[in-house]
Amino acid sequence: MSKMSSPSSSEIEEKRVTSIIHEVVEVDCSTEQEVTKEDKPKCSKEEMGEVKEENERLKTMLSRVEKDYNSLQLRFFDIVNKDVSMKDIEDSSTNSHEEIDEEPEFVSLCLGRSPNEYKKDAKNIENPNKPKEKEDMEVNLSLGLDSKYMVPMELVSDLSPMNSSEELPKEVEVEEKGAIFSTNKSTKVINVNDEISELLPAKRVRVSVRAKCDTPTMNDGCQWRKYGQKIAKGNPCPRAYYRCTVAPACPVRKQVQRCADDMSILITTYEGTHNHPLQVTASAMAYTTSAAASMMVSGSSTSSSSSHQNQNIHHNNSTSFGNSPTQINGLNFNHHQFEQSRTPKQHFFIPPNHNNLFPTITLDLTSPSSLSSSNIPSNVPRFSPNNLSFCSTQQPNFTPISSIWNNSNNKLGFINNNTNPNIEKTQVRPFNHFQENFYQNQNCMTSYQTPSRQALAETISKAISTDPSLHSVIAAAVSSIVGQGSNNGGKQEENRENGLGAGLNLKLGEYPQMVSNNLLNQNGKGCLKGSYFKRLSPTTSSQAKNFMLLQPSLPFSVSKSSASKPPSIVNNINNFDLDKNKHN
DNA sequence: CGGCTTTGACCAGCGC
DNA sequence: GCGCTGGTCAAAGCCG
Numbered sequence: 373m374s375k376m377s378s379p380s381s382s383e384i385e386e387k388r389v390t391s392i393i394h395e396v397v398e399v400d401c402s403t404e405q406e407v408t409k410e411d412k413p414k415c416s417k418e419e420m421g422e423v424k425e426e427n428e429r430l431k432t433m434l435s436r437v438e439k440d441y442n443s444l445q446l447r448f449f450d451i452v453n454k455d456v457s458m459k460d461i462e463d464s465s466t467n468s469h470e471e472i473d474e475e476p477e478f479v480s481l482c483l484g485r486s487p488n489e490y491k492k493d494a495k496n497i498e499n500p501n502k503p504k505e506k507e508d509m510e511v512n513l514s515l516g517l518d519s520k521y522m523v524p525m526e527l528v529s530d531l532s533p534m535n536s537s538e539e540l541p542k543e544v545e546v547e548e549k550g551a552i553f554s555t556n557k558s559t560k561v562i563n564v565n566d567e568i569s570e571l572l573p574a575k576r577v578r579v580s581v582r583a584k585c586d587t588p589t590m591n592d593g594c595q596w597r598k599y600g601q602k603i604a605k606g607n608p609c610p611r612a613y614y615r616c617t618v619a620p621a622c623p624v625r626k627q628v629q630r631c632a633d634d635m636s637i638l639i640t641t642y643e644g645t646h647n648h649p650l651q652v653t654a655s656a657m658a659y660t661t662s663a664a665a666s667m668m669v670s671g672s673s674t675s676s677s678s679s680h681q682n683q684n685i686h687h688n689n690s691t692s693f694g695n696s697p698t699q700i701n702g703l704n705f706n707h708h709q710f711e712q713s714r715t716p717k718q719h720f721f722i723p724p725n726h727n728n729l730f731p732t733i734t735l736d737l738t739s740p741s742s743l744s745s746s747n748i749p750s751n752v753p754r755f756s757p758n759n760l761s762f763c764s765t766q767q768p769n770f771t772p773i774s775s776i777w778n779n780s781n782n783k784l785g786f787i788n789n790n791t792n793p794n795i796e797k798t799q800v801r802p803f804n805h806f807q808e809n810f811y812q813n814q815n816c817m818t819s820y821q822t823p824s825r826q827a828l829a830e831t832i833s834k835a836i837s838t839d840p841s842l843h844s845v846i847a848a849a850v851s852s853i854v855g856q857g858s859n860n861g862g863k864q865e866e867n868r869e870n871g872l873g874a875g876l877n878l879k880l881g882e883y884p885q886m887v888s889n890n891l892l893n894q895n896g897k898g899c900l901k902g903s904y905f906k907r908l909s910p911t912t913s914s915q916a917k918n919f920m921l922l923q924p925s926l927p928f929s930v931s932k933s934s935a936s937k938p939p940s941i942v943n944n945i946n947n948f949d950l951d952k953n954k955h956n
Numbered sequence: 957c958g959g960c961t962t963t964g965a966c967c968a969g970c971g972c
Numbered sequence: 973g974c975g976c977t978g979g980t981c982a983a984a985g986c987c988g
Contacts, residue, residue, distance in 0.1 A: 598961055600980060613979070617959095627979095 578643045579661035582631070583737035585638040589628050592640070593654030594618055596626060607632040619648030637738050664733045 583590055589612075596614035604611045609630035616624040624644035631637035642661055650658055 597959085599982095601962075602978070602980095605977065611978090625979095 577665045578641050578732045579665050580639055580641040580732050580734040581657075581661065581737065582637055582639050582734060584636050586636070587638075588612075589614070590638055590640050592657040593651045594624070594646075594657075604629065609635065616644075616646060618646070618650075618654075622647050634738075641732065661735065664735055 581590065589596070595617045597617040598612055598614050600613040601610045602613070607629060609632065611627055611629040614626045614628065616622040616626075622644075624642065624646050626643070627639075627641040629639050629641075631639055646654075646658060
């Protein structure tokens with residue numbers, strides 16, 4: 373697989389475009405019944421010329437789309453910056469005595485750029501011909517987990533969702549990672565991974581991940597040791613307590629509990645900050661949850677003070693975000709989604725620890741929307757502008773990323789579930805849609821009918837169905853796809869080779885291949901269970917049945933293998949049986 | 957034998 | 973103060 377990453381991204385793109393158009397050409401030629409054998413070479417030459425022209429056009433289109441995207445992003449940053457400045461003035465007049473490092477009332481996303489850089493860019497917008505602009509863009513426009521994420525492991529040590537009292541020194545890697553926050557009070561740059569630790573002491577945020585999972589725990593790439601189990605109130609399923617054992621003193625804990633309403637749903641709640649290097653898959657999950665937690669912090673700071681029910685976090689941050697969907701690590705946080713999410717029952721979720729002590733944000737990976745992939749003909753290229761899609765730019769209805777930015781109906785959403793004013797709970801429901809779209813994307817790939825592509829899709833399918841940890845990997849991938857608007861030049865190659873970067877540095881127009889590489893670069897590890905993409909093989913469904921029967925007394929006991937050996941579903945089911953027999 | 961899970965006991969916070 | 977609940981501890985046992 374690593375061999376596939378050797379050509380440059382532009383070469384890959386070019387080859388792909390050429391091969392696809394070749395296929396189209398072949399189909400066209402074969403359908404022309406009047407074409408004689410003598411005409412074929414002529415036809416081919418003409419078509420080749422057309423293909424080359426088309427290739428050039430596509431490349432031009434691609435660069436134009438990238439420029440549009442960059443331009444839009446610059447404008448966005450400019451708006452954010454203005455809002456921040458205005459808010460600064462207001463705050464300084466009313467709260468002139470506040471400490472600078474106080475927990476900010478509002479936190480705005482910079483998505484990989486520091487405010488200073490915004491200012492530079494804002495100037496560049498006024499002077500669009502300034503040659504340095506593009507260079508700056510390439511260097512700075514890194515969203516989510518960019519190439520810098522592949523820094524030495526010492527620098528990746530603080531990626532976990534939230535704060536804990538035991539923290540690493542903060543000075544280490546301020547500029548080293550992708551997503552950056554800025555506060556409106558001091559235009560202080562806050563790294564999602566580091567500075568969130570500074571934000572959170574006052575509010576211990578937890579990130580809860582809801583996922584359909586047959587295994588007792590979700591494989592998130594970390595090693596966990598179970599230290600307790602309790603029957604919590606309101607849920608017959610026991611709640612298991614795990615702590616991270618990758619490093620001896622790692623403070624990160626997680627709670628795992630089945631959803632009372634749907635026992636196929638596993639609720640994993642993370643708390644704390646890893647004080648050690650993380651594996652690829654762990655980093656992905658940690659970063660994603662970190663971003664969610666960051667958003668929670670920014671929103672909850674105001675939502676908690678308001679008794680207004682169902683107040684939306686995005687709304688809280690409207691000062692910073694305007695009406696555009698907000699992205700953290702590639703996740704869109706959109707108040708429209710909140711409205712949608714209120715109606716279906718399944719969209720409402722109370723995390724396992726529903727006490728008042730910890731604001732909890734929920735990443736909901738469950739229940740793909742009604743747009744079931746099985747309802748979509750497999751030979752139809754699928755792309756919904758409302759969805760995040762990995763279909764390549766060759767899709768006939770290709771939509772530039774800028775449309776995703778501006779689309780208010782984007783399905784990646786952020787929901788604040790403040791039905792109880794005393795409880796700060798927030799939902800993020802981006803991944804179910806992502807799953808759906810990833811599935812669609814597989815069809816996009818297979819629809820090209822290129823054998824290698826098909827094989828690739830099958831390989832991905834297998835990887836996905838064998839290891840549920842792909843949840844986190846894909847989460848990172850999707851975030852980078854949304855966030856990564858500009859290329860990183862040569863770093864991309866390097867990142868692809870390293871695996872993590874591959875998942876985190878996707879270039880516009882390379883989505884299918886890059887995604888494939890990402891998934892397969894995770895050593896075959898994955899998290900999206902087969903049911904999402906393969907709609908459950910007969911064996912899995914029967915396993916699910918067994919699992920449901922055993923569920924109420926199930927111990928969550930495979931954390932040991934979570935990092936090194938992804939648990940086989942069958943083995944786990946057997947373990948469950950053994951355990952049950954043992955208890956009997 | 958080391959590392960892990962299990963499980964009852966214990967502790968702290970909160971509401972009444 | 974008391975009871976409830978969530979969270980943690982630690983001894984015992986299991987497993988590779």
